């Protein structure tokens with residue numbers, strides 16, 4: 520059997536908490552993030568705890584293997600809120616002894632000062648949004664921190680947390696492969712076992728999209744993007760951090776358990792504005808999504824104990840498509856055992872043989888006793904490979 524980067528364990532049971540507030544809105548970002556002058560932290564704490572109670576009633580008896588505070592900017596939460604959420608999660612479900620508890624943080628100096636308080640609250644893994652080590656690029660990305668502050672935050676984080684990850688964005692307008700390669704080598708001197716490295720995407724509804732439509736932003740062409748991507752894969756693999764997912768790289772055993780649960784279609788509860796979940800409720804697999812607007816979510820929770828906007832059963836082809844769309848992002852691909860768990864069927868029963876054959880002939884996929892995964896050439900054109908399998 521191949522050495523797995525993502526460990527062949529059960530996909531686990533995860534809890535996701537969305538903190539929707541940021542200091543400023545970055546021009547590239549389409550996450551559910553909002554800028555507010557005042558946040559009533561006590562109300563928000565109570566509402567998050569109430570929604571946890573609500574989901575716990577539907578998922579009794581599970582053991583939480585990961586808890587993830589995402590955003591927005593969760594490092595703007597009061598550490599007291601983080602502690603209360605961790606404590607309540609452990610009281611409502613049981614907590615695995617090695618549960619991963621991650622918090623996303625922005626590396627401004629004010630937030631760095633509070634990292635020690637998040638550790639005391641129970642967080643054991645930090646994910647820092649460094650984005651770039653170049654001040655000019657950080658200004659272009661609308662970030663509120665300098666490269667120096669980001670490196671100081673990485674040092675502080677490494678002193679406090681056993682597990683630290685950081686995010687970088689590349690394929691910026693005009694970025695040359697040699698400049699990115701130099702930056703990536705520099706970034707590697709700070710790595711602590713996990714890095715998320717994203718190509719800049721122009722998302723609808725963002726300020727960058729407006730500028731892009733006006734012709735003010737030109738992204739690297741397809742060939743340049745591919746060269747940047749391939750250089751990234753090679754450098755990080757050689758450094759001992761191969762990709763375990765399209766944009767996520769880790770040393771063996773350091774993959775983010777929370778990510779693995781969601782990409783392997785394990786069960787997860789999503790709490791907070793705009794959060795999504797996949798869980799077995801009343802014997803059925805349901806996809807949940809919460810009201811996105813922070814104030815509307817808060818008043819729904821105050822009224823009815825939860826801010827669920829939709830809770831829809833997910834079955835058949837929709838479930839198959841979702842499992843392949845997410846699972847093929849993983850280097851380990853979609854496991855037969857996960858398809859059996861969710862759908863009670865195997866790869867060959869779910870995908871037409873002629874579709875599998877043409878992608879096997881083109882050497883874009885591998886199908887074996889473990890499951891189905893892409894080759895490096897297949898990963899480079901993941902969207903078209905997935906479309907060819909599923910359409």
Ligand SMILES: C[S@@+](CC[C@H](N)C(=O)[O-])C[C@H]1O[C@@H](n2cnc3c(N)ncnc32)[C@H](O)[C@@H]1O
Pocket residue numbers: 541547548549550589590591592593623624625647648649650686687688717718719720721722
């Ligand atoms: C929810 S955000 C991060 C949390 C934190 N607020 C921050 O900004 O550091 C998760 C990550 O997604 C990445 N990201 C967000 N929008 C992106 C885009 N349009 N293109 C590429 N990466 C993006 C960034 O690297 C970001 O750190």
Ligand code: SF4
Pocket residue numbers: 540541542543544545548549550552590591592625648
């Ligand atoms: S990238 Fe992070 S800090 Fe910037 S708007 Fe999005 S969530 Fe907020």
